[in-house]
Amino acid sequence: MIKQERVIHQFMELVQIDSETKNEHNISNVLKEQFTQLGLSIYEDDTMEKTGHGAGNLIVTLEADGAPEAAPIFFTCHMDTVTPGQGIKPELGEDGWIRSDGTTILGADDKAGIAALLEAIRAIQENKVPHGKIQFVITVGEESGLVGARAMDPKDIDAEFGYALDSNGAVGTICVAAPARAEIQMNIYGKSAHAGVNPEDGISAIQVAAKAIAAMTLGRIDDETTANIGKFQGGSALNVVCDFVQIEAEARSIVQEKVEKQIAQMREALETTCRKYGATAEFRSEILYPAFGFHDEHEVVQLAQRAIRGLGLETSTFASGGGSDANIFNGFNIPTVNLAVGYEDIHTTKERIRADDIVKLSQVVVAIIQETASGSK
Secondary structure, eight states: OOOHHHHHHHHHHHHTSOOBTTOOHHHHHHHHHHHHHTTOEEEEOSOHHHHTOSSOOEEEEEOOBBOTTSOOEEEEEEOOBOSSOSSOOOEEOTTSEEEOOSSSOOOHHHHHHHHHHHHHHHHHHHTTOOBOOEEEEEESOGGGTSHHHHHSOGGGOOOSEEEEEEEOSSBTEEEEEEOEEEEEEEEEEOBOOBTTTOGGGOBOHHHHHHHHHHTSOOEEEETTEEEEEEEEEEOSOTTBOOOEEEEEEEEEESSHHHHHHHHHHHHHHHHHHHHHHTOEEEEEEEEEEOOEEOOTTSHHHHHHHHHHHHTTOOOEEEEOSSOOHHHHHHHTTOOEEEEEOOOBSTTSTTOEEEHHHHHHHHHHHHHHHHHHHHTTO
């Protein structure tokens, strides 16, 4: 059903279209043309002005055919890449791996997923596979903080559950949990003084910051939670007691309440320390995306595993330490798990993917569509 040469050619074409995050205009136009040729309806949302990216998100709909009672589902990928992603030259080696020429990323993250979706659509149309209503949501700005998905109107998605194609791991593996992520900014205001003449009249924001950080629980908090100080900026001259420091940090946890608890601990450490030493504190935090987690018994997982096993592939589940658009869609109350694509060394010039894995991923998409349709009988 899946045509290997066609899907590999599709992938090679897609990765050669420059689409570094914030510059998605060209890839968006190509995708709109391809989906139109396949007869699907396309809606580009109006988030471009809000996100500052090169296009809006694409919400593409394939109406039910042969299984009108099947649950409506969706699949999602992102069209943007990280840098360096201009002038990608993909090469299929004799070992079956596709790589760039070593000067750029490959872009399998996430164009392998998009290629698999396009091939799956072609396959079910050519083979008249019965299916329910399916949406394909292709987002912008995933690589710059899930900004495209975050800006979406949840009402644009008409699906009971869905699958992202954007996870590491062997094809057949399913990411069933991923953490919430909070960004934190802490400002400490001390008092300047001459460091050699009257340092006792100053309040060193750097010293206060160091003591505050020392009072914070950081690193690996538990099996589900982490926190990190990522940036520390302050000071203007060697002979001046520093009067201002800015700290940027993050906290993550698969359990939403634990993120909130970690934020509270860091705030308390900062404010208590500043009060003790006469400094002033400002603390801002924002949860960029929510956590999600599913037991293996959940139907969104079980359905995918039935489909994967039906192909003769091994399947397993895992919890990720990073976020994806799946976090956002779960925040919309649409159960969504993340299917492994098979790529390796993403975000580096060593990125690679097996040609066979793009074929397998296409087969998995078709199998999930078939499994969903069979549940309506």
